[in-house]
Amino acid sequence: MSNYKEVKAEILAIGDELLYGQIIDTNSHWISQELDKIGVRVVRRTTVGDNRESILSAFESAEKRADIILMTGGLGPTNDDLTKPLLAEYFNCGIELVPEALEAVRTFFERRGRELTPLNRLQAHLPTKCTYIPNELGTAPGMWFYENGKVWMSMPGVPHEMKKLMTDHVIPRIKEIFPLPHIYHKVVKTVGIGESWLADLIKDWEANLPAHIKLAYLPSLGQVRLRLTAFGNTIEELEDDVEKEIEKLLPLIDKYIYGYNQETLEEAIGRLLKLKNQKVAFAESCSGGYIAHLVTTVPGSSDYFQGAIIPYHNEFKNKILGVENFVLKEYGAVSEETVIQMSENVRKIFNADFGLASSGVAGPSGGTEEKPVGTVWIACAMENRTLTKKLQLTQDRMLNIQLTAVAVLNLLRLCIEDKTE
Amino acid sequence: MSNYKEVKAEILAIGDELLYGQIIDTNSHWISQELDKIGVRVVRRTTVGDNRESILSAFESAEKRADIILMTGGLGPTNDDLTKPLLAEYFNCGIELVPEALEAVRTFFERRGRELTPLNRLQAHLPTKCTYIPNELGTAPGMWFYENGKVWMSMPGVPHEMKKLMTDHVIPRIKEIFPLPHIYHKVVKTVGIGESWLADLIKDWEANLPAHIKLAYLPSLGQVRLRLTAFGNTIEELEDDVEKEIEKLLPLIDKYIYGYNQETLEEAIGRLLKLKNQKVAFAESCSGGYIAHLVTTVPGSSDYFQGAIIPYHNEFKNKILGVENFVLKEYGAVSEETVIQMSENVRKIFNADFGLASSGVAGPSGGTEEKPVGTVWIACAMENRTLTKKLQLTQDRMLNIQLTAVAVLNLLRLCIEDKTE
Numbered sequence: 001m002s003n004y005k006e007v008k009a010e011i012l013a014i015g016d017e018l019l020y021g022q023i024i025d026t027n028s029h030w031i032s033q034e035l036d037k038i039g040v041r042v043v044r045r046t047t048v049g050d051n052r053e054s055i056l057s058a059f060e061s062a063e064k065r066a067d068i069i070l071m072t073g074g075l076g077p078t079n080d081d082l083t084k085p086l087l088a089e090y091f092n093c094g095i096e097l098v099p100e101a102l103e104a105v106r107t108f109f110e111r112r113g114r115e116l117t118p119l120n121r122l123q124a125h126l127p128t129k130c131t132y133i134p135n136e137l138g139t140a141p142g143m144w145f146y147e148n149g150k151v152w153m154s155m156p157g158v159p160h161e162m163k164k165l166m167t168d169h170v171i172p173r174i175k176e177i178f179p180l181p182h183i184y185h186k187v188v189k190t191v192g193i194g195e196s197w198l199a200d201l202i203k204d205w206e207a208n209l210p211a212h213i214k215l216a217y218l219p220s221l222g223q224v225r226l227r228l229t230a231f232g233n234t235i236e237e238l239e240d241d242v243e244k245e246i247e248k249l250l251p252l253i254d255k256y257i258y259g260y261n262q263e264t265l266e267e268a269i270g271r272l273l274k275l276k277n278q279k280v281a282f283a284e285s286c287s288g289g290y291i292a293h294l295v296t297t298v299p300g301s302s303d304y305f306q307g308a309i310i311p312y313h314n315e316f317k318n319k320i321l322g323v324e325n326f327v328l329k330e331y332g333a334v335s336e337e338t339v340i341q342m343s344e345n346v347r348k349i350f351n352a353d354f355g356l357a358s359s360g361v362a363g364p365s366g367g368t369e370e371k372p373v374g375t376v377w378i379a380c381a382m383e384n385r386t387l388t389k390k391l392q393l394t395q396d397r398m399l400n401i402q403l404t405a406v407a408v409l410n411l412l413r414l415c416i417e418d419k420t421e
Numbered sequence: 422m423s424n425y426k427e428v429k430a431e432i433l434a435i436g437d438e439l440l441y442g443q444i445i446d447t448n449s450h451w452i453s454q455e456l457d458k459i460g461v462r463v464v465r466r467t468t469v470g471d472n473r474e475s476i477l478s479a480f481e482s483a484e485k486r487a488d489i490i491l492m493t494g495g496l497g498p499t500n501d502d503l504t505k506p507l508l509a510e511y512f513n514c515g516i517e518l519v520p521e522a523l524e525a526v527r528t529f530f531e532r533r534g535r536e537l538t539p540l541n542r543l544q545a546h547l548p549t550k551c552t553y554i555p556n557e558l559g560t561a562p563g564m565w566f567y568e569n570g571k572v573w574m575s576m577p578g579v580p581h582e583m584k585k586l587m588t589d590h591v592i593p594r595i596k597e598i599f600p601l602p603h604i605y606h607k608v609v610k611t612v613g614i615g616e617s618w619l620a621d622l623i624k625d626w627e628a629n630l631p632a633h634i635k636l637a638y639l640p641s642l643g644q645v646r647l648r649l650t651a652f653g654n655t656i657e658e659l660e661d662d663v664e665k666e667i668e669k670l671l672p673l674i675d676k677y678i679y680g681y682n683q684e685t686l687e688e689a690i691g692r693l694l695k696l697k698n699q700k701v702a703f704a705e706s707c708s709g710g711y712i713a714h715l716v717t718t719v720p721g722s723s724d725y726f727q728g729a730i731i732p733y734h735n736e737f738k739n740k741i742l743g744v745e746n747f748v749l750k751e752y753g754a755v756s757e758e759t760v761i762q763m764s765e766n767v768r769k770i771f772n773a774d775f776g777l778a779s780s781g782v783a784g785p786s787g788g789t790e791e792k793p794v795g796t797v798w799i800a801c802a803m804e805n806r807t808l809t810k811k812l813q814l815t816q817d818r819m820l821n822i823q824l825t826a827v828a829v830l831n832l833l834r835l836c837i838e839d840k841t842e
Binding site: 305315 | 439446447450453465466468472475482639705713717718721727730734740772784819
């Protein structure tokens with residue numbers, strides 16, 4: 001990092017619909033993450049409306065601060081979209097038809113069996129100072145300017161179009177032009193432990209990290225991601241350095257780690273179950289189908305997900321899942337005894353290796369003094385034993401559903417990996 | 422609108438973690454929506470890091486452009502949080518202990534059984550030019566400045582703390598200070614029709630809208646929201662004007678409208694079922710529990726949701742749901758015949774008025790020439806009849822799950838309301 005000058009970027013989102021809160025700008029956040037990964041420092045993000053003065057003033061101040069200016073939006077063919085004419089004005093150049101761009105727009109419409117309108121034809125007219133960057137997924141081309149050592153890139157606001165342009169063109173070109181630090185990231189994904197407890201368990205390890213490796217805690221619902229970032233010489237060396245630190249980290253928090261980088265908890269569970277050729281089934285009461293939903297978002301989940309039953313009333317807990325009426329009456333639906341029978345029976349019904357169950361008071365109503373809102377029992381039934389756990393969650397219904405799902409999936413993970421103590 | 426000067430606002434989000442993409446800034450979007458509702462025009466949104474020069478330059482340029490500057494973030498008690506000292510610097514005033522604020526922080530910690538640390542004590546020290554605005558949900562107070570006819574408000578970055586400060590204090594104060602236009606919004610929520618078809622159905626109505634009522638199309642997954650905004654005299658008049666236009670709209674698209682304003686499709690279904698005292702159950706194959714999840718996010722859904730069965734394999738479609746093996750073999754799991762039996766049987770099993778079923782190829786694999794990825798059959802069984810529908814969706818697994826859920830819920834809605842033709 002020593003003899004390296006920081007490369008700075010500014011992100012500019014353009015569009016009235018953003019300022020008025022009609023659509024959420026997810027682009028700027030995504031671009032931030034991608035630039036962070038390659039060691040470009042984002043110094044500012046700005047959102048302006050479809051307004052000449054606002055856009056031009058944003059161009060001017062961005063140029064003063066940043067080496068790279070990445071823009072999204074304002075590229076439609078209608079009159080209220082101003083990015084293109086204003087870029088031409090700012091760079092003091094004309095706008096001309098780019099035959100290659102026209103060909104691309106024409107093909108785009110042909111493939112969809114539609115004819116090119118005069119309005120769409122205009123999208124192939126570009127500022128003469130820009131390099132045309134084809135947009136394979138839409139009709140508004142990317143425009144790349146390289147002036148006075150600074151990069152300007154204008155992209156459409158449609159997220160998947162912008163992402164493809166960034167990944168295929170912008171990031172590689174930035175890496176070519178600017179001397180960037182070598183950076184290696186690895187994210188360690190943990191579940192089942194809070195941030196402060198985790199920090200406490202690894203504080204000595206953290207204190208002894210080499211100076212060129214930084215640690216960030218990234219907490220989300222019931223999970224904490226630990227991001228290690230190494231700066232320095234070659235990528236291979238950095239990768240080695242990070243792996244060595246992770247080897248030291250593992251024994252400290254082994255049972256909380258479920259995966260690395262992009263892998264989600266439900267994907268990790270899929271990987272583990274496939275590896276062991278095991279099957280799972282769920283009996284969900286308070287989580288209302290959310291666990292089955294998470295599991296089935298993973299492609300190929302039919303290899304290990306047998307099915308689920310959501311018996312939202314005692315009658316069906318008895319009739320469909322075979323929970324004894326005696327148990328429901330004596331202990332209640334939200335009880336250890338009930339989730340034991342739910343998990344063991346759903347395991348049998350679906351002929352699965354693991355049967356999991358949830359039953360709780362999601363709220364906002366239904367709480368009692370003995371079982372207030374947020375009280376949840378979960379269970380995992382296996383061939384020889386059944387594990388249970390009581391959770392005391394929050395006052396918020398949606399949060400309780402989500403936290404129950406994380407807890408059930410984590411219990412399943414611990415059982416598959418045989419890491420329950 | 423004629424003799425009224427537009428009130429302009431700028432939103433400023435402060436924090437390195439935003440610029441580096443570690444957390445998403447949902448605050449700025451939410452504040453945009455709230456300001457839009459009361460007729461304040463947001464002219465720019467800016468995100469800067471925890472950096473003196475960046476923050477001060479953002480203050481300066483915001484002051485030039487806006488009447489109202491709303492800030493979130495940078496208020497923690499640690500050294501890298503700069504908003505408070507920089508506000509004092511910018512307004513050229515000192516920072517002093519505010520006893521009322523200290524009392525609030527102390528109480529906040531006491532209630533949680535924790536002691537006030539010296540660091541937290543610092544949070545009660547505020548710039549002398551600001552008005553202290555208590556933050557009931559956290560420890561960083563709100564700071565309100567009114568200087569040279571402009572409003573500055575600094576709020577914590579934690580979303581629920583910021584929202585409470587905005588709702589309880591900032592919005593009412595802004596309404597008091599600035600002459601704002603009278604604005605009335607109403608959102609008409611439609612499902613089951615694409616934006617361009619909808620636009621075509623209502624084009625004459627749209628063309629004849631009075632000049633003081635504007636229409637916006639806000640499309641989302643399988644749904645389109647129509648937002649009517651009226652500007653003018655008294656709120657009562659505007660409400661009348663909008664209601665009159667909606668009365669004319671209704672006969673044009675009646676069967677696509679499920680509700681108004683914030684109501685979700687699953688909430689609308691809950692309202693309808695409660696009204697008629699009817700019950701529902703689901704048999705979900707390709708939607709994998711997502712429909713049950715949506716339905717059970719609604720508080721009080723146990724009043725009408727009986728339960729669901731998710732039989733992810735033919736074996737369980739037969740064994741648990743009683744779909745005949747003959748049907749599964751002859752027509753396949755993704756067929757009209759199968760969803761008919763699934764819906765009729767789940768209705769009986771759960772003793773419900775409506776039984777709904779989904780079965781399809783969610784993808785990415787599992788498609789055939791006859792039934793490519795995105796082929797989905799859905800059904801709704803009632804006492805006397807069963808309706809079915811074939812959907813041809815996308816290549817994307819998650820999108821197929823979501824669009825199936827919208828289609829099933831919409832089919833249910835049409836059946837409850839008896840609007841199927």
